[in-house]
Amino acid sequence: MVTTTIGEIVLGDREVFPPYLYAEYRSTILRAPGLPLISVPLTLSETTGPGPAYSAVTTISADDADLTMNAGTGGEAIGQRIIVTGRVLDEHGRPVPDTLLEVWQANAAGRYLHKKDSWPGPLDPNFLGIGRCLTNTDGVYRFLSVQPGAYPWGNHPNAWRPAHIHFSLFGQSQRSRLVTQMYFPGDPLHALDPILTAVPEAARPRLIATYDHSVTEPEWALGYRFDIVLRGPAATPFEPQREHGS
Amino acid sequence: MTTVRTPGLTSSQTAGPFFGPALVRDDMLQHVLVTSETQGQRIRVEGRVYDGEGVPVADAMVEIWQANAFGRYHHPDDDRDAPLDPEFTGFGRSGTDTEGRFWFETIRPGPVPFDHARSQAPHISVTIFARGLLNHLFTRVYFADEPANENDPILHQVPPERRGTLLATHSDDGPTAVYRFDIILQGPGETVFFNY
Numbered sequence: 001m002v003t004t005t006i007g008e009i010v011l012g013d014r015e016v017f018p019p020y021l022y023a024e025y026r027s028t029i030l031r032a033p034g035l036p037l038i039s040v041p042l043t044l045s046e047t048t049g050p051g052p053a054y055s056a057v058t059t060i061s062a063d064d065a066d067l068t069m070n071a072g073t074g075g076e077a078i079g080q081r082i083i084v085t086g087r088v089l090d091e092h093g094r095p096v097p098d099t100l101l102e103v104w105q106a107n108a109a110g111r112y113l114h115k116k117d118s119w120p121g122p123l124d125p126n127f128l129g130i131g132r133c134l135t136n137t138d139g140v141y142r143f144l145s146v147q148p149g150a151y152p153w154g155n156h157p158n159a160w161r162p163a164h165i166h167f168s169l170f171g172q173s174q175r176s177r178l179v180t181q182m183y184f185p186g187d188p189l190h191a192l193d194p195i196l197t198a199v200p201e202a203a204r205p206r207l208i209a210t211y212d213h214s215v216t217e218p219e220w221a222l223g224y225r226f227d228i229v230l231r232g233p234a235a236t237p238f239e240p241q242r243e244h245g246s
Numbered sequence: 247m248t249t250v251r252t253p254g255l256t257s258s259q260t261a262g263p264f265f266g267p268a269l270v271r272d273d274m275l276q277h278v279l280v281t282s283e284t285q286g287q288r289i290r291v292e293g294r295v296y297d298g299e300g301v302p303v304a305d306a307m308v309e310i311w312q313a314n315a316f317g318r319y320h321h322p323d324d325d326r327d328a329p330l331d332p333e334f335t336g337f338g339r340s341g342t343d344t345e346g347r348f349w350f351e352t353i354r355p356g357p358v359p360f361d362h363a364r365s366q367a368p369h370i371s372v373t374i375f376a377r378g379l380l381n382h383l384f385t386r387v388y389f390a391d392e393p394a395n396e397n398d399p400i401l402h403q404v405p406p407e408r409r410g411t412l413l414a415t416h417s418d419d420g421p422t423a424v425y426r427f428d429i430i431l432q433g434p435g436e437t438v439f440f441n442y
Contacts, residue, residue, distance in 0.1 A: 010381070016255045018380040027260075027378030030298040034432045035408075037441035040400050044358050045371050045386075046442050048321035050311050050337035057335060093253050104268035112264040116305075130268035166262065168269060173323075174311060175442060179375055179382060181259040198380050199257045206256055229253045233323075 009036055016203045024194035026155050042175070047233065049177065051170030055100040055134060065133040067105075067145035069126075077127035079108030079146025081221035084209065087139045088169065088228045090176070095139025096230060102132045102168040103143065110149030110163075119152055144221065150189055162189035162196065169228060176230035183208045184224070258382070261375040263305045270307060270341035277340055279310075279352040284333040286315025286353030288422045291370065291387060291414060294346040297378075298432030302346025306376035308429070310338040310350055310387075312369075317356030328356070351422065354389065360399045367394035367401070374429060384440045387427050390415045404438050411437045 009020045009032065020032035040046075063070045068077045088096040106112050106129060111121035113129055127146065135141045148163045164181040171177065183190060185208055190196055196204060206229075215223020261269070270276070280288065291310070295303040313319050313336060318328035320335045336355075340348040357365045370387040388395055390413040395401055401409055414425035430437050 013255060016257050018258065020380060022380060025260075025378070025380070028380060029378075030301075031303070031376060031378035031431045033383065033436060033439050034298070035436050037439050038404055039441045040403055042442055043360050043366060043400070044319060044324055045311075045313075045366070045369070048311075048319040048324055050309075050335065052322055053320040053335040054337045089253055091253070091255055102268055104265060106264075113267060114264040116263055128267065132268075166259075166265065166268070168261070168265075174371055174373070174384070177309075177373060177382065178256060178258060179261045180256055181262075195260060195380070199259070203254065203257045206254055207259070227253070228256045231255060 009033060015200055018198035018200070022194060022198040024156075025198055046174045049170060049172065049174040051099050051172050051176065054170060055098055058100055058132070060100075060132060060134055064131055065143040067103075067127065067129065067131045067143065070131060071126045071128045073126050075126035077107065077146050078124050079127075082145055082147050083142065083215055083217065083221050083223045084145065084165065084182070084226060085140065085142040085215055085223070086209075086226040086228060088135050088141060088171070088230065089139060090171070090233060091229060091231055095135070095137075096171050096176075097135055097137045097139055099135050099139075099172070100132060100170055101135070101141050102130075103145075103165055104130045105145065105148040105165040106151055106163075108146050108149050110151030121149065121151060147184070147222075150187075155194065160189055160192070162187045162193050167228065169230060171230040171232065173232045175232040178228070178230055180228070181207060182226045185209060185211055258380060260377055260380050261307060263377040265307060265375070266305075266341060270339065276338060277350055279334065279336065279338045279350060281333045284353060285331050286334075286355075288351070289354050290349060290351050290422050290424045291427055292347065292349040292424065293414075293427040293429060295342050295348065295374065295376070295429045296346060296431065300433070302342070302344070303376055303431065304342055304344045304346060306342040306346070306348070306374060308340050308342065308348040309373040309375075310352070311371040311373075312336045312352065313355040313358050315353050315356050317358045317368075319358070326359075354423075357394060364397070364399055365394075367392050367398040369398075369400075372429075374431075383431070384442065385429065385437055386412055386440070387414045387425070388412050389425060408438050411435060
């Protein structure tokens with residue numbers, strides 16, 4: 001019988017992924033599963049996934065990767081222009097080509113265009129804060145945006161989220177599905193943020209982009225590099241799993 | 247098993263409360279996986295997401311992934327002989343409303359292989375994201391009226407008293423069969439979640 005205490009329930013590699021229950025992040029308390037996850041062998045249902053088919057049918061225009069202009073107002077978003085680029089790799093270091101990335105973020109004042117975000121940071125009529133793009137054949141993605149602001153949240157007294165950009169990726173299989181957040185280097189709020197500190201310490205730096213002067217474009221925008229490494233693919237989906245039989 | 251990991255994996259973070267405009271767009275194909283040409287028996291899968299106090303989770307996102315009516319996945323790694331259906335990718339995505347409700351209109355999938363000798367009962371893979379979920383959750387929808395469940399190798403890994411949480415119940419007869427599948431994140435009746 002496997003026994004697991006609630007705080008130790010994690011997905012996959014516990015050196016990398018946060019626990020489901022991390023009490024300092026209060027929303028986990030009633031949403032983390034209380035029973036251990038059940039480990040199952042990989043089948044075709046897990047070694048496949050929507051990534052290839054959905055990425056292929058999703059209509060993407062160049063505007064989708066330009067968050068400074070894609071509100072469609074003809075006006076440009078206010079804020080420090082940034083270029084965010086990087087490679088999407090599998091866990092063996094191979095590029096993941098033609099895969100969909102969806103991103104969303106607060107505006108330069110730290111405000112989301114969302115009806116439930118009501119703190120008094122100003123909205124920017126020229127900024128939606130949403131974008132998407134596909135990786136190229138080398139697994140490289142790139143989008144243009146503005147530096148998001150930090151913002152307060154009600155998790156604990158004087159709680160502020162460090163500036164971040166949300167990423168959602170499919171990769172090749174169900175195992176490679178990932179939703180994560182990219183942070184900016186040198187932010188003093190990192191150590192105070194329970195969403196980031198829920199991640200095992202050794203894996204935290206991988207969520208922080210690096211400033212890359214070779215990405216920075218003169219007279220235009222600052223460049224950041226953020227590589228993403230997805231789980232999978234698995235080697236042998238059809239291996240017999242007799243040892244797990246009932 | 248030894249896995250050599252060249253680069254370090256990127257960790258997971260919560261989707262937070264503000265993903266809606268980016269991920270749950272007004273694109274009906276995310277709820278409706280079928281066209282009039284899609285092959286297979288039409289079904290509607292619907293349910294609600296609840297937290298550990300039984301409160302509906304209004305800011306979750308539920309994604310599904312399934313084989314077509316012939317049991318074939320629309321994926322390059324599924325190169326079996328079963329036909330592909332050009333009118334079906336098998337991916338769906340739904341937000342939850344203020345009462346925690348999500349829904350999909352799809353088809354009942356065919357059986358897919360487990361290994362060379364055995365097949366799996368028809369099922370739909372489900373992934374759940376929400377504020378407060380630092381990692382997403384994986385579960386599966388099985389159909390309570392499906393005789394093949396009895397020999398399903400994955401269901402057999404689940405303690406018998408918890409298998410019911412994976413069974414969608416047939417709640418309505420009409421042109422489209424309705425299957426009810428609630429997701430309980432925590433507490434009594436907690437849904438079985440998988441690690442793989």
